[in-house]
Amino acid sequence: MGSSYRQFCPVAKAMELFDERWTLLLVRELVLGSERFNDLRRGLPRMSPSLLSTRLHQLTAAGIVQRVTDGRDIRYVLTPAGRDLEAVVETLGAWGSRWTGRLGDEDLDPKLLMWDMHRNVDRSAIPLEQVVVRFAFTDAPLGSRSWWLVITADEVDVCDLDPGFDVSVEVTADLRALTEIWRGEQRWPDALRSGTVVIDGPVMLRRTLPGWFVSPLAAKSGG
Amino acid sequence: MGSSYRQFCPVAKAMELFDERWTLLLVRELVLGSERFNDLRRGLPRMSPSLLSTRLHQLTAAGIVQRVTDGRDIRYVLTPAGRDLEAVVETLGAWGSRWTGRLGDEDLDPKLLMWDMHRNVDRSAIPLEQVVVRFAFTDAPLGSRSWWLVITADEVDVCDLDPGFDVSVEVTADLRALTEIWRGEQRWPDALRSGTVVIDGPVMLRRTLPGWFVSPLAAKSGG
DNA sequence: CGGTATCCCCGTCGATACTG
């Protein structure tokens, strides 16, 4: 673990745990509900598996995470101390939203966006039992321009290959524009009006689609 | 600055600034009101001056700190973005207080404790124009056992050498005990009763002394 | 007081491969 600051200040004692790269982002993933090793990886794609493993051990040793096994099933769940970090993640995210400036192109990632959106679907806002949404990112690198969200009654799957189902509705978007919508920096109606995002499909779906995805980031920008 | 996480998440963008060692502790010092280079050093004694300089430059570049000069007078002041970090520091400190466990011996530091106490003196609680408090830490390393706080109408000085003034009141304490009081983990009356802290002097001073120092840590533990 | 320069080591992290 990061070495001691040799200070009695609680901020220092806390930062001994969190001043290492990736640690607090891993906590964020856990707070957002990921529990399995490979799900955590999906939320942290640029983190090596060995480092993820190390961090999970460290957080376990620190009493923030508990490794829970049930047969083959292995989950990492937050302890009470870990759950209390939600306030830290939230405050930090609010600050980041407000003061962190415009995203760099390198911060845009369709895979990550899809992963984050997929876990924040509000089924009750969707007027069909099952829908398939295709996303087309006009400006993404070749090979990650097309994505499908297959939304059924009890799960949401992300695909980067055509799953074969009929597409119910299609979203054609500038990657930056949709990311900014997701971050709460832009509104759906404005993006649709300006044409950076286009929704094609039956009017019932076109109209409601913006409400299908409930961003955990959008409300917190505070600004 | 710490390299990019390549994530659009505001938490990630924020942690690109704060996942490097010492950065958030420096912010804490600024939030607590230190503005000058050598005052910042006193609050971060184990940070090398060159690293402090680097961090100040980084925070300036990030729009969190502004370097303000007035003749020879140089101060580092928080920008609005920096002031907004107070919420982050506070939340993190609250978490640290609650979940960080018992302090290690290495976290105890009389110099740091004196420095922190000296800047949180409530003059209005002191029934004299001027007092000199001597602190004797029974278990501190030789050479840092005796400290003096010289409290006048308009300033508070910390000395590690006898300043020569008559001592108004003397506090003999276990370093850990006084640190825990300062952190809000122990109460003055309990420490006095158990004898880990002893106050000697006129009754007026003995009685009121615990109220002279208002810990910014104590109220926030939330536990 | 308010910093910069230098030097070098060690630990972190990234990449990749591989196992049960």
Place this chain on the structure above:
DNA sequence: CAGTATCGACGGGGATACCG
């Protein structure tokens, strides 16, 4: 799916000296 093993490069940051 759930991780561990290995390895090398890089640079962060600790220590110290020094300058205006």
